[in-house]
Amino acid sequence: MASNLTQTLLDPVLAADPAGPRITFYDDASGERVEVSAVTLANWAAKTANLLCDELGFEAGGKVSVLLPAHWQTAAALLGVWWAGGEVVLGAVDSADVAMVPADRLDEAPDVDEVLAFSLDAFGKAVPDLPVGMTDYATSVRVHGDQFRVSGSGSGAAALDGRSVDEVLVAARERASARSLTAADRVMSSASWSTAEELIDGLLSVLVAGASLVQVANADEGKNDRRADTEKVTTVLS
Numbered sequence: 001m002a003s004n005l006t007q008t009l010l011d012p013v014l015a016a017d018p019a020g021p022r023i024t025f026y027d028d029a030s031g032e033r034v035e036v037s038a039v040t041l042a043n044w045a046a047k048t049a050n051l052l053c054d055e056l057g058f059e060a061g062g063k064v065s066v067l068l069p070a071h072w073q074t075a076a077a078l079l080g081v082w083w084a085g086g087e088v089v090l091g092a093v094d095s096a097d098v099a100m101v102p103a104d105r106l107d108e109a110p111d112v113d114e115v116l117a118f119s120l121d122a123f124g125k126a127v128p129d130l131p132v133g134m135t136d137y138a139t140s141v142r143v144h145g146d147q148f149r150v151s152g153s154g155s156g157a158a159a160l161d162g163r164s165v166d167e168v169l170v171a172a173r174e175r176a177s178a179r180s181l182t183a184a185d186r187v188m189s190s191a192s193w194s195t196a197e198e199l200i201d202g203l204l205s206v207l208v209a210g211a212s213l214v215q216v217a218n219a220d221e222g223k224n225d226r227r228a229d230t231e232k233v234t235t236v237l238s
Helices: 005-016 038-055 072-083 103-108 137-141 165-178 196-208 221-230
Strands: 021-027 032-037 063-066 087-090 098-102 114-118 134-136 158-160 186-189 212-217
Touching (some): 005 038, 005 165, 021 038, 032 038, 032 072, 038 072, 038 137, 063 072, 072 114, 098 103, 114 137, 134 137, 158 196, 165 196, 212 221
Parallel strands (some): 063 087, 063 098, 087 158, 114 134
């Protein structure tokens, strides 16, 4: 089975539909809409992997504590961690090597060597008044290359809260199969990614099927019917 989770998820869609929308992100509180293709997602993932390895000294087998919300940048960052051969641990974990924390939760950052602070701003603005010792993700990631030399981690290596690459893929494929998802599907969701089960259900099952995701933050229920029609949604995750 797979030796690299990111390549297994992205290579098929990069081959089949590199320029089509892969993740479309809405924030109904701000009015934001961002559409990301498979190529763009892969480029951001590669930049993240390069940032981790070249700037922060991250090595395959390391752990990254992730406190980020369901967001297109979170998807790119997670794929970057897996590309670098790392394990994603959800929540504040002091035993991790690196933490990824949104600007509004910096006080929850675990006691780790390196903290990446995410503004999650659509225009790449830095986190204002960033505490000393933290690295601004948006500022740092843009200078790194959008190609990454694959890590040597194996399919049995831990990828997500103790689950191996193979175990994560099996679980994602099971969820995709349970919903009969295919590459033709456009999936709308406002679900959280705060646990391994939620992340597999709400993101990885969509990617592994080759489908595309419409992820909605701070969802205004009154907009959902029109949005589903506009975005040609075929499936809604509940």
